Amino acid sequence: TQLLEQSPQFLSIQEGENLTVYCNSSSVFSSLQWYRQEPGEGPVLLVTVVTGGEVKKLKRLTFQFGDARKDSSLHITAAQPGDTGLYLCAGAPYNQGGKLIFGQGTELSVKP
Amino acid sequence: GAGVSQSPSNKVTEKGKDVELRCDPISGHTALYWYRQSLGQGLEFLIYFQGNSAPDKSGLPSDRFSAERTGGSVSTLTIQRTQQEDSAVYLCASSSWDISGELFFGEGSRLTVL
Secondary structure, eight states: OOOOEEEOSEEEEETTOOEEEEEEOSSOEEEEEEEEEOTTSOOEEEEEEOSTTOEEEETTEEEEEOTTSSEEEEEESSOOGGGOEEEEEEEEETTSTTOOEEOOOEEEEEEO | OOSOEEEOSEEEEOTTOOEEEEEEOOTTOOEEEEEEEOTTOOEEEEEEEETTSOOBOTTOOSTTEEEEESTTSOEEEEEOSOOGGGOEEEEEEEEOOOTTOOOEEOOOEEEEEO
16 A cells, blocks of 8 residues: 655745645655645645656745655745645555545745 | 536435435546545545456445446436444545546535434
C-alpha cells in the first residue's frame, strides 16, 4: 500500500513569512502533483512534477521532486492571506494506470 | 457548465438506508475517480475507471460500496445500508489522461448519516 505522509498537518503563520510543506513516502512515484483546496470546493491542481530532482516555480511557490522520486516539497515565499487553504500532494504509483494517491493534507492559515 | 458536476450536493439519510451519488464528468475525459474526504482531511481513494478497462476497486472500504460508469460517461457511487462512519464528502474527478495528469474535481456530495 502506497502512503504519502504530509507535514506539518496544520500551519498558522503571519503574512510575509516563508513556509515549507513536506510530502514523503517509502514508495516511488512516476509523478507527483500538488493541489490546493478551499472550503466547499474540490481541489485544484497547482503543479505536476515528473522528473527526479525537478524544481518548478509558480510565482511565490517553489515545488521540488526528490531525486529518488519518493518525496516532494512545497515552499511558499512571503505568504499572503490568499494562500490560506488545504494543500494536498498526490502521487501516481508505477504500473497502476492513472491511479492517484493523496496525502492527508496541510491546512495553512495566513493571518494578516 | 463545462466542469465536473456532482449531485446531490448535500444528502442527509438515516442509518441503514441506501444512497446513490452521481457524477457527470467533463465531456471526453476517459478517466473518472471517486474519493472520500472527512472534515479537513486528505482524500481517500475509492475507485478509478479508465476507458473500457476493468475499474480499480482497491479503495472501496467494504462490500456495501459499489460504483458503475455507464457508457464511459456518468458514474454512480452506491452505498448500501449506510453507517454513521460513512458520513463524509464524496468527491468525483475526471481526467483526460494527458501529460499533466490533471484531475478536475467536482464540488463534492456531502453525505450525513444520522
